[in-house]
């Protein structure tokens with residue numbers, strides 16, 4: 001099934017329930033980019049194709065790796081007509097999108113997301129880019145791929161930790177937009193979605209719809225798209241400083257944000273404990289050892305800061321996120337209180 005999504009910066013074809021290999025392989029002038037894990041587990045997919053393989057992991061999201069890939073494209077004599085196909089998790093789609101934006105001032109690209117997180121989040125919305133040292137996603141562009149191929153058969157090889165990472169984002173959508181989804185997740189668990197193809201397909205589709213809708217309305221992130229940062233402000237700092245995975249760090253960040261909303265009197269109901277129970281059900285942590293001062297110094301360099309304030313996403317209730325400008329002093333207070341309670 002093909003669905004066309006029209007973003008301000010361009011339209012994207014979404015192929016759901018597809019066999020990506022059948023649609024993409026065997027075409028002239030195509031170069032695939034993937035990482036070594038995906039290559040190792042899905043070698044058949046790439047048989048006979050031109051492939052650039054990057055090391056697996058976040059370290060590949062670097063300017064050096066962009067240069068490396070561009071160099072290989074030159075060696076392969078890739079032209080402006082070459083189609084770049086990013087097959088992998090968010091690291092691969094972020095870097096492939098960025099390379100496609102800059103190689104010869106821009107070539108076409110498509111994504112085949114192979115992690116749950118990449119399917120429902122990273123591959124959608126046109127943001128791409130690489131890190132600059134500790135500064136995540138500091139260099140990049142907003143540019144849509146031509147198409148995204150959702151082929152859930154790739155997920156059969158996903159390790160448990162990557163399922164959890166994906167579920168952190170699923171739970172994020174439920175918290176900020178979709179109370180019914182939150183309640184459904186409370187009745188199910190990871191095994192249900194791994195074993196039921198139908199349940200997994202509809203879960204992916206529902207989360208993709210939420211991300212599409214948000215980005216279509218606010219591609220440049222001046223308003224509504226900021227809601228997607230729920231759990232990510234503190235989450236990114238925790239991820240960087242304490243080497244938790246993205247999903248684990250966002251999980252902790254979401255509980256902190258829910259708690260912050262309660263402390264500020266913005267939440268109409270007790271959300272943090274119910275959220276913590278759900279995160280635990282999906283194999284995610286709800287707290288970690290951190291030092292408030294270390295987190296604060298990183299938060300003060302966040303892209304969303306302005307003066308002494310930072311935009312923070314809180315929950316009015318489950319299923320309804322809200323953007324609030326909070327002084328750093330308030331966040332510091334709540335973080336140190338949370339630090340000493342847990």
Ligand SMILES: NC(=O)c1ccc[n+]([C@@H]2O[C@H](COP(=O)([O-])OP(=O)(O)OC[C@H]3O[C@@H](n4cnc5c(N)ncnc54)[C@H](O)[C@@H]3O)[C@@H](O)[C@H]2O)c1
Nearest residue numbers: 037056089090091092114115117118121122127154157158
């Ligand atoms: N552009 C955006 O809007 C956006 C949004 C969210 C996240 N991101 C970025 O996405 C990245 C995280 O994405 P991710 O969690 O997919 O990380 P990832 O790409 O590192 O993938 C996680 C791990 O799973 C492996 N893997 C991938 N597909 C697999 C498969 N089918 N079977 C087995 N193993 C597989 C990878 O090799 C890697 O080891 C971060 O860099 C983050 O900044 C971008």
Ligand SMILES: [Zn+2]
Nearest residue numbers: 169232246250
């Ligand atoms: Zn995220």
